[in-house]
Amino acid sequence: MHTTPEDLIGNFKEANAGLTSQKAMDESNRCLYCYDAPCIKACPTSIDIPSFIKKIASGNMKGSAIKIMTSNPVGASCARVCPTEELCEGACVLNEETTPIMIGDLQRYATDWAIKNEQVLFKAGKSNGKTVAIVGGGPGGLSAARELALLGYKVTIFEAEERAGGLNSYGIVSFRLPQDVALWEVEQIESLGVEIRTNTTIGKDIPTSELLDRYDKVVLAIGMSSVPDLGMEGEDLDGVLDAIEFVKSTKTPPITDEMIGKKVVVIGAGNTAIDGATCSVRLGAENVKILYRRTADEMTAYDFEYEFAKQDGIEFNWLTQPTKVISDENGKVKAIECIKMELGNPDKDGRRRPVAVEDSIFTLEVDYVIKAIGQSRYTNLIEGFGLQHDDGVVTINEETYQTSNTKVFACGDVIFGKGQGEAMVVSAAEQGKKVAYALHRELFGFAEGTAS
Structure with a gap:
């Protein structure tokens, strides 16, 4: 069946449907509302988590949203993108006995209510003249x-x-x-x-x-x-993309169908690299590989991002260093040359430095190369x-x-x-x-x- 740009838009709908009202009520009532709660200390913005959850349990949805957004002015976004398993949920006392409270999902539930009900949560202070x-x-x-x-x-x-x-x-x-x-x-x-x-x-x-x-x-x-230059031959070819601009293009329709059936490699293993790879899958790419010169232990992407990518069928080629992008007769990407690496002595940042393995050069056929090796300033x-x-x-x-x-x-x-x-x-x-x-x-x- 032919895939159209309209079909692709559906691939970008939010993957997590969020909590139902019943699930949110059940989960909020599971909270122990700890005094001196460790989840608050684990939150960089110090949201009073027991308090906002208790307000959900009592049906005070606006109060819950205000409690969240008072501490975190972008609390609706953070409910979706924070590494909660490393922060608030990671500190939940229930980790010792059962499963932690779904703090991120409850935070989303309260802020989604405010969005749906078009709530204005704050008023400006009296002018101080500055x-x-x-x-x-x-x-x-x-x-x-x-x-x-x-x-x-x-x-x-x-x-x-x-x-x-x-x-x-x-x-x-x-x-x-x-x-x-x-x-x-x-x-x-x-x-x-x-x-x-x-x-x-x-x-x-x-x-x-x-x-x-x-x-x-x-x-x-x-x-x-933007993503900095790779410093390799061929990176200016048609088909070499900046991961930041690529992700941005999927958030500002129309979404194009040019990746359907194509082969894509993403260079890097941070959160932006994962985003570039998962976007490629949703744009119809038939095969998506992440190339990283170190191992999974050194990657900077969050664990939940890594798991998400694997569920999308993305391949991870560890200890792989791209060395050259190869073009066809029209100046378009057709392949990427790589070399295998091994880890040597630690860098100044403590991570072991990748060292090229002798006589290990190989080539991958690709249609697009996405650069995701950090950002310039x-x-x-x-x-x-x-x-x-x-x-x-x-x-x-x-x-x-x-x-x-x-x-x-x-x-x-x-x-x-x-x-x-x-x-x-x-x-x-x-x-x-x-x-x-x-x-x-x-x-x-x-x-x-x-x-x-």
Whole structure:
């Protein structure tokens, strides 16, 4: 049967249907509502998990959603994309006796109720007369904007894309995080009077100096850029794709049918590589392989992502290093040359360094090559603000989140790396909150606590 682009759209519907009302009630009543609950400590945003679950059990759905979103301004997205088995659910006391509470699914249940019932959960604080510009409308920027609006600031977000949301809107596959969920979180922040200027690139459309001159403070939350070059012959051929742009294309219809029946390789083994591979399957690719120069033990993708990919029939070629992309007579990808690797002595990061195995070169026939070896950074923009950085990782005061320019604060991917922690959506959200509090303390002597 012929597959059409319309058929492919159905492949991108959310894979997890979520809890039924009865299952949510049964699961919420299973919670022990622990005092000094370890699940709260395991959550980077410190959501009061027993409290929001108890509100579900009592039928107070709006109260539950408010409890979640107060702590995590992107809590609806995080309910879907957080590695809960490593965080809150991993810390659940019921792990010792039975199975942990389905915290992520319950968090989704409450926030889905708020989305379906078009709830507006917060009101802006009384104006304090101060203005803040936020560069980047991803999880970190949105989180900072929400807290600052509650504290009475006039906040303007400058976003280069057509819509705000960053990674949540464009960079995570639709069958795990539908774009509508991320955009609802954006709407919650706009409801507080936050202005979001999309299709606006700072440093190009507006000079950095203008923000520094016009606003009392600036928050840099610019995230990451495109996938860097592989540094191999043939990577500029037709059919070599950037994983970030590829995933983005599946979240902004129309979805094309050009991969039906094709062979695809993805280079890398992080979460974005998994997303690129699973998207390829849903676009009709007949064979999808992930090539990684180390082993499964060293891969950076979450365990649940890895399991998801295996369920989709994706092949993992460990200890495999691509060396050259080969073209046909029309300049289109037709194959990729690889060499087998073995692990040698540890790198400076502690992982064993891959070393090429002599006389082990082989070739795979492919139609598409997807690059997913990390992301580059917006170094030019960082330097446009005159900020100190280490290869694009902005240097901050770890207590205040201030950069080398005390008028500029930073959070999210732009400060992740170089020992600054793991780049999770939930971590960026927490940093956005902390930036808001630190900024407010500097201007008004605000004590520790929350804005709400």
